[in-house]
Amino acid sequence: MLRTTITVALLSLALAGCTGSNDPSGSSTNQPADDAVDLRFAYSGVSDEGTIDQTLTITNSSRTLSAAPTLSFVALDSDSEPMTEVSVTTVFGSDRGLVVAPANYEVLDILRFEGPGSDDVEDVEVTVEGMRTAEDAGTAYPEVDFLDAQGEPVDLPYEARTARVSNPGRSDYVVRLVGITWNRPAEGESQQALTVTAVGEPTRVAGRSDADVRLAPTDIGTYDSVKVFISVEQ
Template sequence: MSFRYIGDSGEDETMNQQLEIENVSGQSVVPVLSFSALDKNHQVLPQVKVSTVYGSDRGNLVAAYGTSVDILRFSGPGEHEVADVRVTVQSTAAARIPAGMHEVTTQALDSQGREITRFERFSKVRLTNEDDFPVFVRVAYIVWDQPPKGVTQQAVEVTAVGGLTVVPPHGTAVVKVTGDAAAAVARSSNGPAVSIKAYDSQ
């Protein structure tokens, strides 16, 4: 496995602080990774804690053969000085369920099942699978901060929407927004920066 950290791609509507995971093993795997934050001189920032949104640091993300993505979060003194990360593979295991070849897309729905934007107070999320086999995903509702110019945007709140969900081949599945997820949506709807992302899991 190899890794590439992308703080800011420079493209609009692209999530910051992404970790690209390149898996050349020929099969889907479940990694457990650990991270060291580095400054622009590639010196370790020892007080910065690195965690993930999708869970590649705790065996929650299934990395597809090819390229997959996680999102990194930084906290502690020096968190805004992170320019790169050093990744250590603690372990890998073959995934019980293969990851999809395409990203499962998400669409916010109101209580009547009508399509609305992710910035509104939605009640359901429709997941769409382009692959010709079923995929298993989890859904995260991500609230982003609004940093000053030159500082990468960070996920400040991450809430699971539902649990592990099977999306049929060339089909859709609908996840209801309840509990903590409903509370998070109520707090952050009409806000400037939220994402609804599905990721392969098991």
């Protein structure tokens, strides 16, 4: 399993102008703050069995500020040389500033590679193109239960009619859900998302409460998996 800490992308900035919730949508980055946002990144290509491949870990070591960075990527080969013909996009949208990394937290995005040589990507170089922040009073990542039409739990997301998102923390936040279909790689190769589709609408979940995201009947059986993440509202 390849796992590389990306030091070239380290960003340590003093950021402020933050709002009272941990949705960074309307926050500013123009004035210094007492706490700095220090983001670190690590890429994992082929992961352990039962876990997702091609993941980017985003670690936010700030104790008081959540961050929504806008990232760009360069694919690297086994010699750490840029692969200029390979494009890199994301499943959750960190390349569009959609993914929120809560204070003192580690979150994931999933990378997609396309173009000649895309099967040979060994690592990525990450650049922070911009960032929005917000005060974070205590965020815990959401939990999801999938329910059928009668409100009973189901084991598989594609059997569900409702996704019930639970926010166990104190801070309100917005979540997004995406439905993913995966390719079927040969043994030893990394699995990649073939299609990524927004499921439902961005939904605000109050602290220590639940919110239901309705799934359209056409969503049933469409995706291999459904993932939830904390996002900006936009």
